[in-house]
Amino acid sequence: MTEEKTHHPEPSYLVDTGKYKGLMAWLTSTDHKRIGLMYMYAIMVFFSVGVILGVLMRMELYWPGQQIYGPQAYNGIFTIHGIIMIFTVVIPGLAAVFGNFSLPLMIGAKDVAFPRLNLFSFYLYVLGAAIALASQFMGNGPPDTGWTFYAPYSIQTQTNVVAAVFGAFVLGFSSILTGLNFIVTMHRMRAPGMTFFKMPLFPWSLYATAWIQVLATPIVGITLLMIIAERWLRIGFFDPSLGGDPILYQHLFWIYSHPAVYIMILPAMGVITEIIPTFALRRIFGYKAIAISSLAIASVGYFVWAHHMYTSGMSTTARWVFSLLTFLVAVPSAIKVFNWVTTMYKGSISVKPPFLFALGFIFLFMIGGMTGLSLGALATNIHVHDTAYVVAHFHYIVFGGVGFAFFAAIYYWYPKMYGRMYNIKMANWSFVFLFTGFNLLYFPQFIIGMMGMPRRYFDYLPQFTFGHQLSFWGGILLVIGFVIMLITLFSKKGAKAPDNPWGGRTFEWNIPSPPPVENFDIMPELGVNEGPYDYK
Amino acid sequence: MHPETVHITPYRSHAWVLITLLTFTVITVTVTWIDLSALTVFIALLIASVKSFIVLTYFMHLKYESTLFRVFVFIVLFIYVLVILFTLADYAYR
Structure with missing residues (x-):
């Protein structure tokens, strides 16, 4: 990649140079890097709230029977845990934080295509999250439907469903606008010489993600509004007593919410694809296969939604069609994993914290993916449907996958974001606690799920006690790991980071750390024979 | 560009x-x-x-835009049709 290293006279983006100073300068900034950081702070706050709610659930489940609060409170807690974690943490997660911070830097652009729209997306995100959180404290108590808002219960319950649903609706708009911004940015603002097949693979994953955001999110938006219309106007969309069809709700909800899993996981895969070649000092194996597999996951993943509905009463024909498609989507996911492993083969591997988390991602994602196949098969799905097995599978994908990729991305781009290094030893310890805690928390859920422990139950039979207790202690280790990570990153300033601490080859490593306001003094270029991963 | x-x-x-x-x-x-x-x-x-x-x-302005935009709109409509068809795989055979 062409070296455009310049020691920029311009101040870094962390220095206030505009009309406002301090907090106002951040809140009114249209700089993609600042917006990325604002998303990161907001997401970390929401993640912390979600973690506390998760620990509260684990505490209640430590012994059978009621311990510290009643069943209605339990229903509210698992619902808001899901709403916060899904809609405000993992769906925006990597795309909003690292897409915003890194995408323009990686493709050689000065900003995203629509910087003001980008800031507007952030404020929609904050507004939606605030409404969703406020739903806990308004009206007749927190919603108790689960994050899926399944009808007809969501139509009939007296709890505060409307506010939570409306919050999710507003968050959806934020997601659509971010996706739209990224699509236009990648089409119109790539550096000279950077064709689509010379673009780094994290932007590729964001491109596939952005299309899902733009195409799928409006469907859940209108579906959530239909719930509100049905509750307020008594229009019979989903409630059989009003002439509606509850399975229609499940179709509409999952038409978005399954692709939403790919909104979460595709950028995570993109991050891993950046980290592995950097720390193995090897050119990525199968560049085109990885790029196209992102699009394949996005497109095939759009048509597997009804594997969430095998026991809903839908037709047998639909069940086998969706089961077949579910198995197909495993193929492009496996392509990525094989290519990551092959990239590492004979590489000069340097085991730094981002690489450790990337390895953790592959391990956990593989467990999540393989257990997903047993859920995608019709017969085995019936056995484990709505059990703790599903909870474990889901968390292995969403937390083991997205969460660990998020941590990997923070450790990878942190020196570029702040111009400071962090304590590597502490970062490694955070990995040890997070990885051990994660497996201790969720692996027992596979086993008790297979034994018949239902999900979302307040109480359970005595034979599940040991599994729940292991999960509790795993949760404690996980929280310790998260706290160590926060201390490592944010407690005190580390040594000054060089421009390229990891030896990366993509554009962002050729500019100062932290980057100047307009990113590039001289616009970078890719030569005819140059690519994004020219290691060896 | x-x-x-x-x-x-x-x-x-x-x-x-x-x-x-x-x-x-x-x-x-x-x-x-x-x-x-x-x-x-x-x-x-x-x-x-x-x-x-x-x-x-x-x-x-699709009439005046480049082919790329038309292709995108076609893809979107195609996906929409597929979603309807797959949903009907349930309703038609239930």
Whole structure:
């Protein structure tokens, strides 16, 4: 990649140079890097709230029977845990934080295509999250439907469903606008010489993600509004007593919410694809296969939604069609994993914290993916449907996958974001606690799920006690790991980071750390024979 | 990066599109008074599709844009049709 290293006279983006100073300068900034950081702070706050709610659930489940609060409170807690974690943490997660911070830097652009729209997306995100959180404290108590808002219960319950649903609706708009911004940015603002097949693979994953955001999110938006219309106007969309069809709700909800899993996981895969070649000092194996597999996951993943509905009463024909498609989507996911492993083969591997988390991602994602196949098969799905097995599978994908990729991305781009290094030893310890805690928390859920422990139950039979207790202690280790990570990153300033601490080859490593306001003094270029991963 | 080409649609075209859309709106309301039994939803969707086509073509400038934009719109419509078909795999055989 062409070296455009310049020691920029311009101040870094962390220095206030505009009309406002301090907090106002951040809140009114249209700089993609600042917006990325604002998303990161907001997401970390929401993640912390979600973690506390998760620990509260684990505490209640430590012994059978009621311990510290009643069943209605339990229903509210698992619902808001899901709403916060899904809609405000993992769906925006990597795309909003690292897409915003890194995408323009990686493709050689000065900003995203629509910087003001980008800031507007952030404020929609904050507004939606605030409404969703406020739903806990308004009206007749927190919603108790689960994050899926399944009808007809969501139509009939007296709890505060409307506010939570409306919050999710507003968050959806934020997601659509971010996706739209990224699509236009990648089409119109790539550096000279950077064709689509010379673009780094994290932007590729964001491109596939952005299309899902733009195409799928409006469907859940209108579906959530239909719930509100049905509750307020008594229009019979989903409630059989009003002439509606509850399975229609499940179709509409999952038409978005399954692709939403790919909104979460595709950028995570993109991050891993950046980290592995950097720390193995090897050119990525199968560049085109990885790029196209992102699009394949996005497109095939759009048509597997009804594997969430095998026991809903839908037709047998639909069940086998969706089961077949579910198995197909495993193929492009496996392509990525094989290519990551092959990239590492004979590489000069340097085991730094981002690489450790990337390895953790592959391990956990593989467990999540393989257990997903047993859920995608019709017969085995019936056995484990709505059990703790599903909870474990889901968390292995969403937390083991997205969460660990998020941590990997923070450790990878942190020196570029702040111009400071962090304590590597502490970062490694955070990995040890997070990885051990994660497996201790969720692996027992596979086993008790297979034994018949239902999900979302307040109480359970005595034979599940040991599994729940292991999960509790795993949760404690996980929280310790998260706290160590926060201390490592944010407690005190580390040594000054060089421009390229990891030896990366993509554009962002050729500019100062932290980057100047307009990113590039001289616009970078890719030569005819140059690519994004020219290691060896 | 790419040369920009701007096409300015004359007011006359916009006026014709507006009149056409209003006419179709009147037709939409009018057909609700006629009992078409099973065809009711089909006719309503057909009229809505024609209106969408006009909006996309003129108001959203698809007629004057590059092929890439048309390809994107085609892909979106194709996905939409597939989603409907897969959903019908449930409803038709339930």
